[in-house]
Amino acid sequence: MNKPHVPVEARRAFTIVGQSVRRNDVLEKVTGEGLYTADINRPGLLFGKIKRSNVAHAKISRIDTSKALALLGVKAVLTHEDVPRFLHYGSPHPRSASCTRDQYILDDKVRFWGEGIAAVAATSEEIADEALDLIEVDYEELPGVFDIDSAQAPGAPLIHEVGPGSNLVLPPVRVERGDVENGFAEADFVLEGVFEGGRPVPAYMEPNVCMADWDGSNKLTFWTSTQTAFMVRGSLAEVLGLPLNKVRVLVDHMGGGFGAKQDLFQHEYLCALLARQTRRPVRMEFTRAETFIAGRSRHPCRILLKQGFRKDGTICARDMKIIYESGAYGSHSPGVTTVGTNAATSLYRCENVRLEGCAVYTNTPIAGAFRGYGVVQAYYALDIQMDEAAERLGMDPAELKLKNAVREGDIAPSGHPIVGRGLEACLKHGITAFDWIAKRTETPRNDPAQPAIRRGWGVGCEMHGSSAYPGIREQGNATVKMNEDGSVTLLTGAAGLGTGAHTALAQIVAEELGVTFESVSVVHGDTDVVPWDIGAFASHTTYLVGSAAKIAAGKLRAAVLARAAEKLQTPTEALDMVAGRIFIADAPDRGLTVADAMGPSKGIPADHLIETGSYTPTKSYSFAAHFVEVAVDIETGLVDVRHVMPVHDVGRVIHPIAAAGQIEGGIQQGIGHTLTEDYLIDRTNGRSLNAGLVDYKMPLSMDMPKIETVILEAAPDPGGPWGAKGVGEDPIIAIGPAIANAIHDAIGARFHHYPITPEDILCALAAQKKE
Amino acid sequence: MKQPIEMYINGEARSVTVDPYRSLLDTLRGEVGLTGTKKGCDVGDCGACTVIVDGRPLNACLMLAVEAGGCRVETVEGLQASPDQLHVLQDAFMRHGAAQCGFCTPGILMMAKSLLENNANPSDDEIRFGLSGNICRCTGYTKIFDAIRSAARQLQETPA
Ligand code: FES
Ligand code: FES
Numbered sequence: 001m002n003k004p005h006v007p008v009e010a011r012r013a014f015t016i017v018g019q020s021v022r023r024n025d026v027l028e029k030v031t032g033e034g035l036y037t038a039d040i041n042r043p044g045l046l047f048g049k050i051k052r053s054n055v056a057h058a059k060i061s062r063i064d065t066s067k068a069l070a071l072l073g074v075k076a077v078l079t080h081e082d083v084p085r086f087l088h089y090g091s092p093h094p095r096s097a098s099c100t101r102d103q104y105i106l107d108d109k110v111r112f113w114g115e116g117i118a119a120v121a122a123t124s125e126e127i128a129d130e131a132l133d134l135i136e137v138d139y140e141e142l143p144g145v146f147d148i149d150s151a152q153a154p155g156a157p158l159i160h161e162v163g164p165g166s167n168l169v170l171p172p173v174r175v176e177r178g179d180v181e182n183g184f185a186e187a188d189f190v191l192e193g194v195f196e197g198g199r200p201v202p203a204y205m206e207p208n209v210c211m212a213d214w215d216g217s218n219k220l221t222f223w224t225s226t227q228t229a230f231m232v233r234g235s236l237a238e239v240l241g242l243p244l245n246k247v248r249v250l251v252d253h254m255g256g257g258f259g260a261k262q263d264l265f266q267h268e269y270l271c272a273l274l275a276r277q278t279r280r281p282v283r284m285e286f287t288r289a290e291t292f293i294a295g296r297s298r299h300p301c302r303i304l305l306k307q308g309f310r311k312d313g314t315i316c317a318r319d320m321k322i323i324y325e326s327g328a329y330g331s332h333s334p335g336v337t338t339v340g341t342n343a344a345t346s347l348y349r350c351e352n353v354r355l356e357g358c359a360v361y362t363n364t365p366i367a368g369a370f371r372g373y374g375v376v377q378a379y380y381a382l383d384i385q386m387d388e389a390a391e392r393l394g395m396d397p398a399e400l401k402l403k404n405a406v407r408e409g410d411i412a413p414s415g416h417p418i419v420g421r422g423l424e425a426c427l428k429h430g431i432t433a434f435d436w437i438a439k440r441t442e443t444p445r446n447d448p449a450q451p452a453i454r455r456g457w458g459v460g461c462e463m464h465g466s467s468a469y470p471g472i473r474e475q476g477n478a479t480v481k482m483n484e485d486g487s488v489t490l491l492t493g494a495a496g497l498g499t500g501a502h503t504a505l506a507q508i509v510a511e512e513l514g515v516t517f518e519s520v521s522v523v524h525g526d527t528d529v530v531p532w533d534i535g536a537f538a539s540h541t542t543y544l545v546g547s548a549a550k551i552a553a554g555k556l557r558a559a560v561l562a563r564a565a566e567k568l569q570t571p572t573e574a575l576d577m578v579a580g581r582i583f584i585a586d587a588p589d590r591g592l593t594v595a596d597a598m599g600p601s602k603g604i605p606a607d608h609l610i611e612t613g614s615y616t617p618t619k620s621y622s623f624a625a626h627f628v629e630v631a632v633d634i635e636t637g638l639v640d641v642r643h644v645m646p647v648h649d650v651g652r653v654i655h656p657i658a659a660a661g662q663i664e665g666g667i668q669q670g671i672g673h674t675l676t677e678d679y680l681i682d683r684t685n686g687r688s689l690n691a692g693l694v695d696y697k698m699p700l701s702m703d704m705p706k707i708e709t710v711i712l713e714a715a716p717d718p719g720g721p722w723g724a725k726g727v728g729e730d731p732i733i734a735i736g737p738a739i740a741n742a743i744h745d746a747i748g749a750r751f752h753h754y755p756i757t758p759e760d761i762l763c764a765l766a767a768q769k770k771e
Numbered sequence: 772m773k774q775p776i777e778m779y780i781n782g783e784a785r786s787v788t789v790d791p792y793r794s795l796l797d798t799l800r801g802e803v804g805l806t807g808t809k810k811g812c813d814v815g816d817c818g819a820c821t822v823i824v825d826g827r828p829l830n831a832c833l834m835l836a837v838e839a840g841g842c843r844v845e846t847v848e849g850l851q852a853s854p855d856q857l858h859v860l861q862d863a864f865m866r867h868g869a870a871q872c873g874f875c876t877p878g879i880l881m882m883a884k885s886l887l888e889n890n891a892n893p894s895d896d897e898i899r900f901g902l903s904g905n906i907c908r909c910t911g912y913t914k915i916f917d918a919i920r921s922a923a924r925q926l927q928e929t930p931a
Contacts, residue, residue, distance in 0.1 A: 020868065022865055022866070023865070023868070025873075026864075026865045026870055026873070027865065028873075029870040029873030029876050030847075030850075030857070030861040030864050030865055030870060030873075030876060030880065031807070031847065031848070031850070031851060031857075031861065032805070032806070032807020032808070032846070032847035032848050032850075032877045033807065033848075034873060035806070036806075036809070036874065038806075038810065039800075039806035126792075202908075203908055204872070204874075204908060205809070205811045205817065205819060205872065205874040205875050205906060205907070205908050205909075206809070206811070206872065206874045207810075207811070207812075253872075253873060254872065255809070255811075255872045255873070255874030256871075256872040256874060256908055256909055258908075287813065288811065288812040288813065288814065288816070288817075497872060498871040498872025498873060498874075498909050499871065500868075500871070657867070657868035657914070658868060660868070660913075660914075661868050661871055661909070661910055661911075661914055663911075664910060664911030664912075664913045664914070665871065665908070665909045665910050665911045666911075667911055668908070668910075668911035668912070669908070692812070692814070692816060693811075693812055693816035693817050693906060694816050698906065698908070700902075700903060700905075700906060700912075701898075701899045701900075701902040701903050701905070701907075701912050701915075701916075702899050702900065702903050704899075704911055704912045704913065707911060707913050
């Protein structure tokens with residue numbers, strides 16, 4: 001493993017890392033001056049729109065654009081006949097293990113309701129919309145498959161010509177360790193269940209948007225709201241037949257992505273092509289409905305989980321089959337299937353596991369990458385079944401989870417040993433801080449003041465990796481420059497989704513260099529300028545790019561000290577640097593500022609220094625245990641999440657407020673997944689039923705519980721800067737099973753699916769009455 | 772036919788000529804050139820476009836520009852008194868980490884401003900209710916509540 005640079009001098013106490021400094025991108029966000037892609041304008045701008053199919057599975061037998069083209073103000077119309085016929089990955093990890101090469105920019109076949117079939121560029125949005133209506137399309141409809149079962153039925157219509165067949169996106173992922181049959185034979189009892197997950201969407205607040213402009217040298221400048229600017233560059237260049245230095249991708253502020261904005265979307269290719277054809281800048285902006293229809297959801301899933309337990313609570317065998325519904329295209333299904341399936345080897349220790357993961361095409365909108373990447377589903381099932389085992393054993397569920405918690409030296413899903421005892425630390429801390437035992441054993445479920453309310457308490461656990469290793473061998477890069485006045489510029493390709501990543505990177509640089517946080521500025525979001533970056537995903541920016549930035553800053557520190565040594569006429573080793581001041585360690589009064597060191601003095605001209613850092617990590621795992629209290633209204637079926645105590649181990653916290661913000665936002669999405677959010681598709685014809693923010697119900701200000709976030713530095717990982725690990729995805733994983741388990745604690749009903757709706761609650765209560 | 776209208780945007784008289792079907796949101800972002808106000812849905816569901824018109828917070832995507840003729844319109848760009856004097860709310864949002872991606876932030880700031888103007892000392896429930904039309908998908912709202920509570924306290928101690 002490529003270990004980060006170890007600083008020469010012994011580590012002083014941290015001065016910047018661990019502080020909630022003012023984020024370096026937040027002033028523009030509160031003044032409205034921050035530029036998001038849709039805020040950028042170009043003279044002569046045209047507006048692009050996409051015509052979407054109103055059938056789910058069909059051949060296009062005729063498409064006539066003549067009337068649209070004749071409309072005043074329409075500058076171009078593209079159909080499958082006009083665009084390069086190029087099979088692409090639909091996602092920006094070309095040639096990696098994560099994605100599937102199964103999409104054309106436009107095809108003569110439609111595979112889901114709402115798929116783009118033509119694109120228009122016009123002088124106004126209204127004209128573009130009108131032109132869409134003037135495009136005439138005849139379809140030869142094909143029978144569709146709208147769920148996992150019909151897609152896998154013998155003789156089911158095939159959605160793709162590529163792939164292993166039988167509507168599978170990839171050959172099944174199989175993982176086997178130990179001897180499962182033997183394990184089950186040793187079990188005192190076996191639990192078996194079928195679990196199902198709905199179709200939540202990321203619902204980032206900024207709808208997808210991009211703008212393309214070509215210059216006279218046939219170079220494309222492309223603004224887009226993406227997590228993976230360099231991958232967008234690569235994919236566009238490939239399709240357009242351009243060298244990489246003829247595609248410049250720009251992204252400044254972006255309004256969230258949550259994983260989904262690492263796909264390369266159909267409109268992005270079309271925008272570039274429309275701009276090339278018209279020789280004018282073109283902007284394409286999704287409507288909110290399009291963010292559902294043409295965006296990316298979490299994979300709906302079905303999981304068959306069977307585990308054998310001994311009387312002492314040991315898990316002696318685990319057999320799991322997980323089927324992810326990919327929708328009409330593969331997108332991230334290979335990655336999601338691999339990561340989600342492998343996740344089930346771990347979290348709770350078990351030596352004998354047999355796992356199988358599949359991803360299945362259906363004629364529904366595309367599932368892609370989304371915070372929690374296949375693991376949300378797997379651990380929902382695993383954690384709930386642990387709760388059931390505890391009930392069966394008459395044990396406290398937190399105790400059973402603690403007993404089986406993955407720990408130091410166990411083999412992680414990635415195949416390398418776990419570092420530290422992070423999950424145990426989270427559970428132990430929460431059991432005490434949440435007053436778990438007293439709540440579960442001493443508090444009545446009934447609340448005399450509210451006769452319809454039943455209270456319950458639950459705990460859910462998770463672990464999640466930083467970096468996409470072993471699926472992708474990642475590389476993090478950073479360039480750090482020391483200017484002549486002692487100010488520092490960090491160049492990074494890491495995207496700023498809104499997490500505060502650039503602030504964390506600047507903190508790492510300032511800490512390692514020995515300068516103030518304020519003296520570091522960050523340049524990002526321009527593929528012509530910043531070092532190559534794989535993209536912001538897999539909870540890895542702090543871990544991966546942070547390590548690269550630390551390496552670069554370490555080198556720069558050495559170079560600055562060498563220059564100061566020349567000026568001070570002393571050996572470099574005698575020097576130290578703190579908060580931008582360089583001094584002789586044994587005589588702290590003798591020194592100079594970084595500005596003096598860099599600036600001109602007699603006989604020595606001013607200088608600036610540039611250093612780079614590159615880092616190829618393996619993977620670290622972060623851990624969490626979420627403790628929740630719910631109140632279930634047995635008359636209305638409503639579940640109110642009242643209190644959440646998320647306990648997270650992040651190894652080393654760089655920016656406490658930003659880390660807590662990630663956790664709290666993840667909990668918000670996770671509550672939604674578990675109780676209210678489901679993007680519904682009509683299973684008879686593939687139509688979207690609730691593509692809007694009123695009908696797709698997310699937890700809002702009135703719904704959020706009291707959250708008491710706890711961040712531990714229990715298991716620092718040597719692969720991250722000062723032990724830091726990721727935190728972006730973790731919080732969305734543990735909250736779901738915690739809520740489901742708490743509902744069971746409140747009303748005694750077990751749910752094996754999400755979302756758990758009021759109707760489900762009332763049906764379960766009615767069934768209990770009958771018994 | 773395009774129509775000329777005059778609005779008082781952040782205290783400044785602005786004349787624009789707009790199509791009668793053009794929303795106040797598109798007019799602010801387009802003709803007027805103030806892109807701080809965001810479009811998250813364009814159908815009144817998300818609150819990202821919240822501005823204050825004649826003292827009342829509303830969704831700029833649901834109002835036609837021509838309806839705002841003659842009105843006082845406040846947007847996020849007008850929040851700060853001068854380039855180096857931020858509004859108490861802006862400062863509190865930065866300190867408390869209330870803006871993550873920041874896309875909801877301009878709308879929430881305007882809603883919060885209006886809330887505090889009408890209720891200098893809102894309870895937690897009143898803050899929650901006041902923001903019920905503003906979607907934030909990043910923060911879980913906790914830090915936003917913290918920021919608004921802290922701004923309210925500060926405004927009471929030293930009124931702006
Ligand atoms: S853009 Fe106006 S409410 Fe969403
Ligand atoms: S900060 Fe991203 S939506 Fe609120």
